[in-house]
Amino acid sequence: MSPKRVVLRFMAETADKPIIYQLIRNYDLVVNILKAHINPHKEGMMVLEIQGEPEQYARGLEYLRSLGVTIQPLSQDVHRNETICSHCGACISVCPSGALYLERPDMTVNFDEDKCVVCLMCVRACPYKAMEVRF
Amino acid sequence: MAVEKSLAEINARIKSGKVVVLTAEEVIPLVREKGVRQAAAEVDVVTTGTFGTMCSSGAYFNFGHTKPRMKMSKVWLNNVQAYAGLAAVDAFLGATEVPDNDPLNSIHPGEFRYGGGHVIHDLVARKPVSLRAIAYGTDCYPRREINTVITIDDLNQAVLFNPRNAYQNYNVAVNLSDRTIYTYMGVLKPHMGNANYSTSGQLSPLLKDPYFRTIGIGTRIFLGGGTGYVVWQGTQHCPGLTPLPEGGQLVSGGTLAVIGDLKQMRPEWLVGVSFLGYGASLTVGLGIPIPILNEEIMYWASRSDEEIYAPVVDYGLDYPAGNPQPLGYVTYAQLKSGTINLQGREVPTAPLSSYPRARQIAAILKDWIRAGGFLLSEPVALLPSINEVTPLKSLQEKEA
Numbered sequence: 362m363s364p365k366r367v368v369l370r371f372m373a374e375t376a377d378k379p380i381i382y383q384l385i386r387n388y389d390l391v392v393n394i395l396k397a398h399i400n401p402h403k404e405g406m407m408v409l410e411i412q413g414e415p416e417q418y419a420r421g422l423e424y425l426r427s428l429g430v431t432i433q434p435l436s437q438d439v440h441r442n443e444t445i446c447s448h449c450g451a452c453i454s455v456c457p458s459g460a461l462y463l464e465r466p467d468m469t470v471n472f473d474e475d476k477c478v479v480c481l482m483c484v485r486a487c488p489y490k491a492m493e494v495r496f
Numbered sequence: 497m498a499v500e501k502s503l504a505e506i507n508a509r510i511k512s513g514k515v516v517v518l519t520a521e522e523v524i525p526l527v528r529e530k531g532v533r534q535a536a537a538e539v540d541v542v543t544t545g546t547f548g549t550m551c552s553s554g555a556y557f558n559f560g561h562t563k564p565r566m567k568m569s570k571v572w573l574n575n576v577q578a579y580a581g582l583a584a585v586d587a588f589l590g591a592t593e594v595p596d597n598d599p600l601n602s603i604h605p606g607e608f609r610y611g612g613g614h615v616i617h618d619l620v621a622r623k624p625v626s627l628r629a630i631a632y633g634t635d636c637y638p639r640r641e642i643n644t645v646i647t648i649d650d651l652n653q654a655v656l657f658n659p660r661n662a663y664q665n666y667n668v669a670v671n672l673s674d675r676t677i678y679t680y681m682g683v684l685k686p687h688m689g690n691a692n693y694s695t696s697g698q699l700s701p702l703l704k705d706p707y708f709r710t711i712g713i714g715t716r717i718f719l720g721g722g723t724g725y726v727v728w729q730g731t732q733h734c735p736g737l738t739p740l741p742e743g744g745q746l747v748s749g750g751t752l753a754v755i756g757d758l759k760q761m762r763p764e765w766l767v768g769v770s771f772l773g774y775g776a777s778l779t780v781g782l783g784i785p786i787p788i789l790n791e792e793i794m795y796w797a798s799r800s801d802e803e804i805y806a807p808v809v810d811y812g813l814d815y816p817a818g819n820p821q822p823l824g825y826v827t828y829a830q831l832k833s834g835t836i837n838l839q840g841r842e843v844p845t846a847p848l849s850s851y852p853r854a855r856q857i858a859a860i861l862k863d864w865i866r867a868g869g870f871l872l873s874e875p876v877a878l879l880p881s882i883n884e885v886t887p888l889k890s891l892q893e894k895e896a
């Protein structure tokens with residue numbers, strides 16, 4: 362199964378449970394946390410990339426639903442946080458579409474959202490975590 | 497007549513508002529136009545800058561005594577352990593330390609989302625940071641545990657102390673193996689799919705004073721957005737100047753140990769970073785003013801990207817094995833153009849240290865000096881120069 366991206370939303374009671382650990386251990390899924398946020402009321406949002414056997418994947422999601430987690434498939438875009446970006450250039454070589462590129466001779470890093478194919482390579486590779494997933 | 501200036505004369509010009517300061521970028525066209533001698537006569541100070549990840553960085557703290565007293569033997573800041581084998585409430589936090597429960601590379605490549613560098617950034621950003629400490633308890637220090645929250649302003653001392661910063665020059669990393677690798681030089685695609693480099697070239701501090709004629713112990717510098725000082729040669733300091741087979745020369749190997757009051761630094765110039773598959777670290781903004789005392793110093797301070805070379809090293813096999821035999825040498829001008837030619841192939845390049853931020857640091861330092869608030873300091877002692885250090889040894893394994 363190719364990796365699937367889903368958005369989880371959960372309530373305070375679930376925020377304390379090791380749900381990711383369970384997904385990995387009990388359903389043998391490869392889970393990548395692309396984004397996680399827990400607000401002061403302990404309500405959480407998490408974006409996961411999940412890979413594994415389709416049956417296990419379905420059972421894993423069933424398990425999450427049994428805990429009251431709502432699950433949505435991801436429709437997303439990638440956004441650059443301009444205050445965080447240091448224009449280092451570490452994302453240039455991983456970006457397959459040329460959406461991230463160097464402006465010469467200034468050597469500033471530009472981001473052309475229209476060219477972005479939302480592969481999320483930069484989200485993982487940016488040392489400053491300036492590339493964010495948005496919905 | 498040869499140009500000779502003293503630091504005292506330059507400082508007098510700073511105080512009287514007459515000082516002429518150019519950044520290491522700005523001085524290049526001036527020297528091309530007017531020649532080294534004329535430029536050395538006209539310019540008093542050249543400012544440099546770099547904004548790159550520097551793993552050998554850290555900070556030490558004095559938390560203040562607890563009631564009852566406690567000799568902290570293990571300390572964690574935001575769950576990241578700091579070394580507490582010092583006096584009761586002192587600890588040193590290293591930039592690359594990660595939380596005890598970090599998954600590391602168990603799912604490769606690990607993300608290393610938070611570490612010592614991030615804690616330093618959060619402190620400088622004046623965010624609250626959790627402090628946990630445990631102790632075994634003594635008659636004079638009975639307390640055994642504390643869990644509290646601190647901010648940098650609560651601390652008696654918070655000092656950035658980096659044993660090795662501002663590496664003079666650095667490898668250009670490529671990967672000759674057949675799989676993608678995740679390194680401190682970024683993501684490297686197989687079969688030389690890309691080449692990453694990591695200095696600011698013509699703006700980089702130690703490339704502009706390769707003989708360490710002006711930079712020494714006590715040199716006042718821009719560090720993390722505040723003022724800092726050079727305290728010693730950095731670890732692995734071994735400056736060299738090697739003629740290259742195809743012309744040009746390689747300047748490399750110099751490093752600095754630097755120190756400064758963390759409380760006056762700025763979060764935008766000390767940033768925690770996460771290198772996929774490698775670890776957490778700290779990006780440090782650092783800039784050094786070079787007093788133009790004579791023509792020789794001006795000659796070096798005005799070398800451009802076209803004349804500064806870096807070695808290309810394979811991080812797929814050679815580097816991890818400990819055989820960093822360069823595959824070749826390229827100039828920073830070639831690196832910045834976007835492609836280099838290696839073994840007959842065009843390889844796309846990308847930087848890892850921010851050139852725009854380096855330029856900004858050199859400009860800020862220039863403004864500080866011109867405003868009269870930043871005087872240049874005479875080194876108390878100079879650092880070992882080219883050929884004055886015995887070559888670095890590697891660790892020999894022996895029977896215990």
Ligand code: SF4
Nearest residue numbers: 446447449450452487
């Ligand atoms: S890697 Fe991150 S910080 Fe660096 S240029 Fe790209 S988006 Fe900006």
Ligand code: SF4
Nearest residue numbers: 456477478480481483
């Ligand atoms: S998500 Fe992919 S395509 Fe879009 S900017 Fe990042 S690396 Fe480039």
